Amino acid sequence: MSDYARALGARLREVRGQQGLSLQGVEDKSRGRWKAVVIGSYERGDRAVSVQKLAELAAFYGIPIAELLPGARPVRGGEPATKVILNLERLNQLPVDQAGPLARYVATIQSQRGDYNGQQLSIRSDDLKTLAIVYDVTSGELTDQLISWGVLEPQARPGRDELVDQLHAALARRALLEQAKGVLAERTGLQIDQAFDLLREHVRSHGLTIDDVATAIIDGSLEDSPSLIDAEGRSLARDNQQTDAAGSQNEISSI
CATH class of the missing domain: 1.10.260.40 (lambda repressor-like DNA-binding domains)
Structure with a gap:
């Protein structure tokens, strides 16, 4: 762990x-x-x-x-939250590849509230930040996209705070990478730093994004990847070679 x-x-x-x-x-x-x-x-x-x-x-x-996320400030109760209204009729008209994550999120909230009026649903503006992580965009970009789809009214566009968006994205990315390093280290028996080097080598050799590889490691789809196993072997072999070389050098120096 x-x-x-x-x-x-x-x-x-x-x-x-x-x-x-x-x-x-x-x-x-x-x-x-x-x-x-x-x-x-x-x-x-x-x-x-x-x-x-x-x-x-x-x-x-x-x-x-x-x-x-670890280190987050305590959850505060009773604070007012900005609400945004989703147009569910328009949402239901969107292609599945566009609406999928949002539709599932809406279904979860409807189930929790028992609210199935089918026309509109109010959510907190903070919920858009959560959804933005799923869509891999900033909350501002997601708001613009939902407005262009007709799911949000133009006046729902908040004032842009890029620093907040960047911090939120950075926290989510940190969570992803830290999880992936921990899972890979436990799976391979490597140290955390070695596991991260192995992850990055896999990214470079396959032309993938580090976020995609990290996600695949966490959900287990790379668990039996021959290329990842080979990369692990090469990594360990290099470590062994370096250790042997250092040992040989020490022996020579002592003669």
Whole structure:
């Protein structure tokens, strides 16, 4: 278990406790969407949490995803939140490849609220930041996209705060990379720094993005990748060669 996974699990447990929920209470409140055993494994750090799952869990708890990251400020209750209105009729007209993540997010909120009027749904502006992570864009870019789709009214566009967007994106990316390094280190028996070097080598040799590879490591789709195994072997071989070379040099020096 990596230090990050342990810290993330502790943060998840803290947030659940602040909401007065037991593990079984989470399962009951979510109507089985979040199983007690799964939440427990997340909190113990036994199971890696993908960014997608973390975003969905943040939606369930009704807080921004940044609040779930280790070191986040305490969740504050009773603060007013800016609301935005989604046009559900327009959302239902969009192609699945565009609307998929948003439609699933909306369905989750509707299920929690029991609100199925089918015409519009109010969400917090912070929810857009969570969705932006799923769409891999800034919250400002997502707002512009939703306006262009007709899902949001033009007046829903907030004042731009690029520093906040950049910080939010950086926190989400940090969560992704730290999880991936921890999972890969545990899987290969390497040190964290070695695991990160291995991850980067795989990125360079396959022309992929580091975020895509990190996500694949976390969800297990790279677990049996021959290329990753080969990269691991090469990495370990280099370490052994360097160790042997250093040892030989020391022997020569002592003669």
